[in-house]
Amino acid sequence: MKRGYSFPMVFGGTVIAATLLCALLAPMILGYSDDIVMTRSMRAPGAEYWFGTDNLGRDIFVRTLSGARNSVIVGIGVAGLTLLIGTAFGLLAGYFNRLDGAIMRMMDGLMAIPGVLLAIALAAILGSGLYTVVIAIAAPEIPRTARLVRSVVLTIREMPFVAAAISVGSSTPKILLRHILPNAMPALMVQATFVCASAILTEAVLSFLGVGTSPDIPSWGNVMAGGRQFFRVAPWVILFPGIFLSIFVLAINLFGDALRERGDPMLSGRRA
């Protein structure tokens, strides 16, 4: 087990914190000043516009920073939704043998739906928007989390402390929520980071395909999508949000790996 802070943890943590700060503060500082100003379209990066401008004259620096906000919302939203629903199903399937079969077959069904098609369908029904995207990305992720939670619960429920809790008269809800769930948390947190990272990437893909968020709400994905046609003349439109996206996703994954490697001091041997 590792103690102290490793490089991936510090790097990952710093990048995540900085991005969250951007996501929170960018709208306040910049005030969404990414207005369409045709007179300054397609400017190369320079002193005036650090990251250049796009075909409609919007400042890529401003759009990249404000894009962080929506990408982070998608990431956290998907991770949260997935974890909430996936954990509930996983806990029930793992603890109650009778529910296991039914829940897991349902999860298998859900897993078979392609995320991109679901996004297109949902966009058609609900209209495109941030929440549609979050639901569309979360749906196929839920079974994966449920599966993980189920396997963790199957291990934990065989631990003698669960039998001991039954023996001292604890009710089933208490055992699930106070004994099993807290001990599954470390695995869940690691899973959350991976879901978050992959959701941000998926959102970019969906936006690139034109079924993500609409271009007037910038996200890293749709800023890049907007620059697709002009890639040869204005590569910066794709380059800068692309770099931010890659670094952020890398940071989250590093952080998740570091969390996993760090292990859990509670579950290791005696410190004495």
Next chain:
Amino acid sequence: MTAPILEADNIVRHFPAGASTVHAVNGVSLSLKAGEVLAVVGESGCGKSTLGRILVALDRPTKGAVRMNGADLSALTGAALRKSRAGFQMIFQDPGTSLNPRWTVGQSLREPLENFTIGTRRDRAERVRDLLKRVGLRPEFAERYPHELSGGQKQRVAIARALAGSPRLLVADEPVSALDVSVRAQVINLLSDLIASGDLALVFISHDIGVVAHISTRIAVMYLGRIVEIGPTADVLHAPRHPYTRGLLDAVPVPDPEQRRTRTPLTGDPPSPIDLPAGCAFVARCPHAIDACRASVPELRAVSPARSVACIRSEEISTDEL
């Protein structure tokens, strides 16, 4: 004549394992009075742990009944069963995993107090301190997490938790096997003190015959889900009447290099509880087996008032000849 605290009546427990069945316990009856320590000994797969779990209602028997102070446990469900659990508690083998690693010792000790509604919210802290004191731990241990404790200390906490509901029956499943030799004595002494001080009965499940000899008043020897011999500890150890008991005792290493074993050890392995042999389960390893042994399962018969043996040849073969 005091009434028994625990009575088990023809307990059978089978587990489905794919297409076949694991015959873990195949008809065990026993009864236990306050102040008694019944040791259940036997090798892996003999069903002693499954029996222990059934006695404290952590598992339900396929057939048979467990009565606690005369009340049938199988008749209880839900909240009634949860409340009745205060009367019978289990101590597990590995203290490292029998405490929730994310709970402080105090939280673990408060759990039974809350569930069994013992004391008021306010005086529970006091009761936790009392419990810790009973197992020889200082009050500040209430604030510690299991990973800050040694194995022996964790096992004391587990015993304190079991005592919280003032049980009449404790079932200890290999409570010292996971502990270092030098700290075992602490836990054994603690259990002996509990028995000496109260109206408690203890079922002590172990493969360690030395510890069993020290702590128990009676011994039940199990083989393949059945009791093959049961009786007062001294009698069973000094004059075994079942050939398996003899083989088991002969196999126990004696901590005295000048008295090395001269008898050849029992051959073969304990058989699998999946395919039960017809007749006596021990027949394949028994040096005294005759054809009649394969015919039917030998009954556990009284050979003296306190002593029973499940061997059809127990009358013809004396202890010395075994």
Next chain:
Amino acid sequence: MTDPLLEVRDLRVAMNSGRTQVLRGVDFDLAEGRTLCLVGESGSGKSVTAAALMDLLPPHARIDAATMTLGGRPLAGMRRAARDMAMIFQDPMTSLNPVLTIGYQLREALQLKERVSNDVAHARVLDVMRQVRIPDPATRLAAYPHQLSGGMRQRVMIAMALIRRPRLLIADEPTTALDVTVQAQILWLLQELQRETGTAILFITHDLGVVAEIAHDVAVMYAGRIVERGPVGEIFRDPAHPYTAGLMAATLDHRTANDARGERLVELPGTVPVAGEAIPGCAFAPRCAYAVAACATTPPEWRSLTRAHGAACPHFRAQQMAEGIAR
């Protein structure tokens, strides 16, 4: 008197690139045809000693020894395969490959060491399986590990160790995971094999009953050091270290333990120290009823009782004698 087969002097091992000292100077000898039991509890360093001899320690471990020789050849720097020793472990299931047959694994163990044809190898495999008393060896060759019982698997492990005809067999708690009747069979087998082959056995255990059964000599370890060493009879009759005496008191003899029912067992207070703790004096001092002030600060002197028997405690004996005179 011939030279001992295995000679170890001042063996020190530190884990985590030298930060955690787990062996703090271990000395012992082991002669051909003899069995030395290393006795100790968790964290005593008994398994680390074996791993150091076998070169099985992780890369971050630092090994230092004044002498560490097998048959006069220094072990330091020697390839693992060239070391004339073999080891068996507590859990044979994890040491056997579950997807390969017993026969294949035995043949491989032999052919990694010696260049022999498949026919010769096959014959040697059958020989060694007979040697460890595996019934019906020809059919067992095709069995996979999970098809065998725990005792049979441990026999296969012993066969795998013996097929290379090692001069030293290291057995690390080989019977701890086994049932007592099977343990008796394995202990008996090891003694028979030693009589037949003359191999030296380094037997690691925490169970004094097993020690009494199998050892010629005993070395008691505590917190990375040998605290007492001597022939098995002398150690049991006349322990010279308070820790050895404590272990003896905690080991119950099933033949006599019930006579003393109701009496309290002698308790060693406290717990074993955590590996890597800095220990200026005697590691056992905090738990010792015989400790004097100096014990906590200065390393204990080694006192020899007889030519082969000695202990790292100058006080225990003196106090026992004083008590004897007073009585």
